[in-house]
Amino acid sequence: MCGIIGAASSRSVDKILIKGLKLMEYRGYDSAGIALNQEQQVLRLRALGKVLKLEELMAEHKPKATAGIAHTRWATHGAPSEENAHPHGSHEQIYIVHNGIIENHNEIRVQLKSYGYEINSQTDSELIAHLIHFYKKEGGDMLKALINATNKLKGAYSIAAIDSDQKDKIFAARQKSPLLIGKGIEENFVASDPLAIINNTEAFYLLEDGDFAEITKSDIKIFNDKAIEQKREETLIEATATATSKGKYKHFMEKEIYEQPEAIGNTINGRLGGEDVLDNVFGAGSSEAFKGVKRIQFVACGTSLHAAKTARKWFEDIAGTPCHIDFASEYRYRNPLVEGNTLFVAISQSGETADSLAALEYARQENYLGIVSICNVPTSTMARQLDWKMFTNAGPEIGVASTKAFTTQLAALLILAISIAKSQNKNPEKRAAATQDLRNTPSLLQEAFELKQDIEQ
Template identity: 45%
Template sequence: MCGIVGAIAQRNIVPILVEGLKRLEYRGYDSAGIAVLTGSEIRRVRRVGRVAEMENAAADEGLQGLLGIGHTRWATHGGVTEFNAHPHISFGQIAVVHNGIIENHEEQRLRLKELGYAFESQTDTEVIAHLVHYYYQSGRSLFDAVKQATRELTGAYAIGVIALDRPDELVCARMGCPLLVGLGEGENFIASDVSAILSATRRVIFLEEGDIGHLTRDGVKLIDKDDQPVTRPVHVSDVSLASLELGPYSHFMQKEIHEQPKALSDTIDTVLDHGFNASLFGDAAASVLPQLQGVKILACGTSYYAGLTAKYWIESIAGVSCDVEIASEYRYRAAFANPQHLVVTISQSGETLDTMEALKYARELGHRHALSICNVRESAIPRASDLVFYTRAGAEIGVASTKAFTTQLVGLFALAVTLGKVRGRVDAAAEAQYLDELRHLPGSVQHALNLEPQIKLWAEQFSGKQHALFLGRGVHYPIALEGALKLKEISYIHAEAYPAGELKHGPLALVDDSMPVVVIAPNDSLLEKVKSNMQEVRARGGELFVFADLDSHFSESDGVHVIRTPRHVGTLSPVVHAIPVQMLAYHAALQRGTDVDKPRNLAKSVTVE
């Protein structure tokens, strides 16, 4: 959540800050601001709304400087106002930007008020600015003032700090929220996401928990949580600037929906290169996977639904028990830990705070082995795991996840088959069949994308509705859940999903002629059961919108609309059926005129509780 960018250079850094904040817009925000050291003062420009409004204000003021920090805010403490927007400044001398949540901010606020500090905002971040100022004015260096201040903070933070009388220094610190340092020639940068600084450098250092950094134009020095000097590896980012541009598409979500054949193909190539062998998940996997007695999946949101889908695969293919839990719930309950169970975390960004904390909790409980399925290399969750599967979806900008979800499903499917193979349940013939299904998957997804004109017509009917039901059975029930989530998060139509067999146990009371019911109806062993559930809806006047396989032998009738996806593709059918529900949500949102890529109140990378 939120975004940070900072720069120290021998050139005007305002364009770098503004461009960086634009690259971070996808993370979700409600206000933006920058603070720049101009020589005689720290000048600050903040605006509620889009980065473009802040950019125009900065241009009107002729803002320039060689040192500065910028921020996009997603409100937590305090409303969406200019006073609450970052950066926050203490006595005109210290400016701070911050991602995360300071849990002891009220205690620190009372203490600082007693010391004579006045607060102009409702945020927890202003506490950091005043606390750094308090130690700085006592005679400490800026670096030491930040170090002492952060030692007194409880919670999660990534911060960037500048001081009026330190034109050659930029200090940063990280605990629980992502932050990286970008390395240039005669200039250096900080950012919460590499996309923010790609136009300036590709060489980055990922800060670890508790790291504090001191940046000058000529170098970077780091200390770790134990106050010891430390060197972190330098990585060269392979993120493409082109992947961060819209190209011929109207929205990033539309672009990313249509990128799925390639994203899947790229991810599948990883599986084809290794086969369903333990090496697919890292060097340690060969010794870990054969001894497993079960799997526990921890995830949030769309990734949680990917995990629910995987439960069917893991139990049916590998014959291994699998539990799936919402990470934010798991981390706060007295859970039972079996050290012989593999903990699987799923996160597009690799920085999802609830998932990261759930993994830490699982480790504390005694779980010995963890596998991360992630789309971002070297992010926090993979670094905390001994096994990793990287999806190759490429940069995903739209808040509503699409290609990250379907590539996660590929990684989870590969895990299920690999576990089945090491346990002797998948023989050579079955393995060959599963590999063949993977090879054909991108083509089937492309066929599903070709249904877009028909789905657009359905969306016109959905746009005036306030509620919708999604139904699925078996392994397609999580796809119904995902479809409902997509519809509500970007079109703001209230939508719920149920196992179709559960309809008669309560949800059927909601069905009438104003309630559209979307049905995932593949040609599998549960098809006849699904047809019976559909009759229950029609008998109550409900209108059905059915996504059926080409060979399901459905026919349209009054109140029953049918779109046929490709012929049933077997075990990987959930991946194909994810495509039409994504497109339905997208086009319904277009019809309603919502902000598709940046839905209200939501953020892409959820790094707070």
């Protein structure tokens, strides 16, 4: 699993798809592939290694197609190989790209073999293509075949698919794995990451779990699992070309290190007032609710977990609030005992971390005083599920080693610690000092960066 992009357009989509794959290279991958729904047949090309290799393969074929899908893969089921790379196909008719994990893949594999299907890879993803083919062969149209196929799946998936019988269409499905649709002019898109298509559109439809979509160059239709059309609000996602460009820097990590003063400034902007944080910066009614907080349960993964561990001192020192910190992947399996007046805090840069979302779903069934998320992506699943939240406003982080995402999370967590202390009328002097420290941080960072030449000498 890694990056999905699809396009239906009045122009040939091969270059659109390759550019989208390149914009998702920051996510890491071991192979890449593309399926183009040409007039005579679907052209599928797959390559181990860089997208550049795939681009070189395409140059040999000079494809022309107005609909297609593409994918970059990190191996999960099966080793990195051309056979395991996406797109996967069935009977040269159905082709799919897939992110996620199909938990019941062994059961489905056995069933498909009993129907006479030949499985050519070690992946769980190929099985989806065969299932869609099976249900379409049974007499359903492509949309119903996709719905019927996904009804057999247990786990998480985002899927983009094409059918050789329908040259101008892309089909999509989402369940617990991010997928969105981009609305263009005489072209529309599907992607797992908005950065893949941000240069083509700023207008998006965010698919929800259980959504299906049928996309042409001029139309976008979204359905539920009963094939009943649904309405989704159009969302604007703004990003400049510089967000996906290294500019004057050697690599994205260096660029994002130097973006920290601005990013932290964006986190604290409009949230501090006088010697304190402003009321209700985490959402309506949050400051009143925080009066009752006696302990905090943090859940996060990776860098976000380290942010929680760093911030624990502030909560205990400024707010006098004891904290418990869990890996999101472990939280729901230990049957946590939820004591009264506990605030649950989920931290995720992307807002799509699968384990954090699963922990959040578990927590919503428990007796927490409230649930807060700290997240960088306003359009993410986590952000859309909660009323109390703070966006770090760090902008896209493309470098793999976290920089500004981490430091802006720390700023948001310090704001939360001050906010709880303010609601409980605790430690006004410490609150004032911490608030001033937040204000000073962007300029202090900038001063540190200006020492670069002196240090190099």
